[in-house]
Amino acid sequence: EIVLTQSPGTLSLSPGERATLSCRASQSVSSSYLAWYQQRPGQAPRLLIYDASSRATGIPDRFSGSGSGTDFTLTISRLEPEDFAVYYCQQYDTSPVTFGGGTKVDIK
Amino acid sequence: QITLKESGPTLVKPTQTLTLTCTFSGFSLTTSGVAVGWIRQPPGKALEWLTLIYWDDDKRYSPSLESRLTITKDTSKNQVVLTMTNMDPVDTATYYCAHETTVTGGVFDYWGQGTLVTVSS
Numbered sequence: 574e575i576v577l578t579q580s581p582g583t584l585s586l587s588p589g590e591r592a593t594l595s596c597r598a599s600q601s602v603s604s605s606y607l608a609w610y611q612q613r614p615g616q617a618p619r620l621l622i623y624d625a626s627s628r629a630t631g632i633p634d635r636f637s638g639s640g641s642g643t644d645f646t647l648t649i650s651r652l653e654p655e656d657f658a659v660y661y662c663q664q665y666d667t668s669p670v671t672f673g674g675g676t677k678v679d680i681k
Numbered sequence: 682q683i684t685l686k687e688s689g690p691t692l693v694k695p696t697q698t699l700t701l702t703c704t705f706s707g708f709s710l711t712t713s714g715v716a717v718g719w720i721r722q723p724p725g726k727a728l729e730w731l732t733l734i735y736w737d738d739d740k741r742y743s744p745s746l747e748s749r750l751t752i753t754k755d756t757s758k759n760q761v762v763l764t765m766t767n768m769d770p771v772d773t774a775t776y777y778c779a780h781e782t783t784v785t786g787g788v789f790d791y792w793g794q795g796t797l798v799t800v801s802s
Contacts, residue, residue, distance in 0.1 A: 574744070608788045610728075617777055617792035618728065623785055630790075661728055665787025669743050672728040 575599055575664050577673035585681040592649040594676045596662035601642045606666035609638055609647045612675075613658045621660075622647065652678070683707035685717075685778050685793035692799050693768050699798060703761040703778030707791075710736050710756050716781040717761045718789060719752065721774040729774075733781065734761060770800045 576599040586592055596607065605625035610618035620629040622638035625645060635650040649656055657680050662673040689701035701719075708715055718733035732752045733741040742750050751764040761778060775797045779789035 606785070606787065617779075617795055618789075619792075620782075620788060620790045623782070623788045663728075663788070665785075668741060670730040670787055672730065674727045 574669055575602065575667050575671050577662050577664060577671055579660075579662060579673035579676045581676060582674075583677045583679060585679055586652055587681045588652050588654055590652050592647075592652055592656070592678055594647040594649075594660055594678075596640075596645040596647070596673050598643045598645070598664060600667075602645075602664045602666045604666065605641050605645075606664060607638075607640070607645050608663045608665065609636075610661045610663065611656075611658050612661065613655075618661065649678075683780055683791040685780060685791060687776060687778050687793045687796040689776075689796060689798070691797060692801065694802050695769055695800060697768050699763075699765040699768050699772070701763045701765075701776055701778075701796065701798070703763070703793060705759050705761070705778075705780070708780065710734075710754050710759070710761070712736055714783045716786070717754070718779050718781055719761075719763045719776060720779060720789070721772075721776045722795070723771075723774040726774075731776075732763065768800045772798070773800045774798060 578597045580595045607625045609622040612618045626638045659675045659677045685705040715736045719731040734752045749766045775795040777795045778793045780791040782788045782790040
């Protein structure tokens with residue numbers, strides 16, 4: 574199965590700053606079948622990005638995804654207070670679907 | 682509006698069988714392309730995909746748990762049922778059911794609130 578490694582484990586930033594989160598796959602994810610989810614404390618995950626760079630319905634344009642092959646990035650251009658959460662990447666190219674270990678974005 | 686909600690026991694004993702029900706609305710599991718999956722999350726840990734059932738009754742299972750999992754659907758009740766046998770304390774987790782987007786398979790666009798299942802004697 575494809576193993577996804579997210580870095581850093583924790584990102585400490587201030588509101589208004591730019592956040593760059595990394596997701597590296599153990600083998601190539603073809604057709605960029607990679608998604609990103611946000612999970613706030615006590616809540617279910619929320620789909621942000623699919624197909625590496627397509628924003629899900631209702632997701633603000635400060636969230637953007639990029640990458641291909643084995644290296645993918647989620648960028649939050651300017652952090653809002655509600656963006657401090659845990660972010661997971663997920664590949665759906667190869668069965669079984671797998672998730673990364675998560676990156677926590679917390680307030681500096 | 683799509684909604685999903687998980688229900689079932691909050692506490693099970695080791696070796697027992699867990700049965701969870703996902704009751705959904707806003708879509709039909711008889712519609713071509715629709716699928717519902719289960720994902721779990723141990724406390725403080727990452728997400729783990731478990732299983733998926735399609736509108737045509739095709740099913741997918743996590744290879745590491747396949748021998749313990751069964752997924753079924755009842756389209757008349759708009760429900761999907763997850764059964765996991767031989768529960769162990771390491772199976773303590775929040776269990777989510779989720780709707781797989783029809784835009785691109787494998788991505789979950791609507792999630793239930795989750796239900797915490799604790800395995801303890």
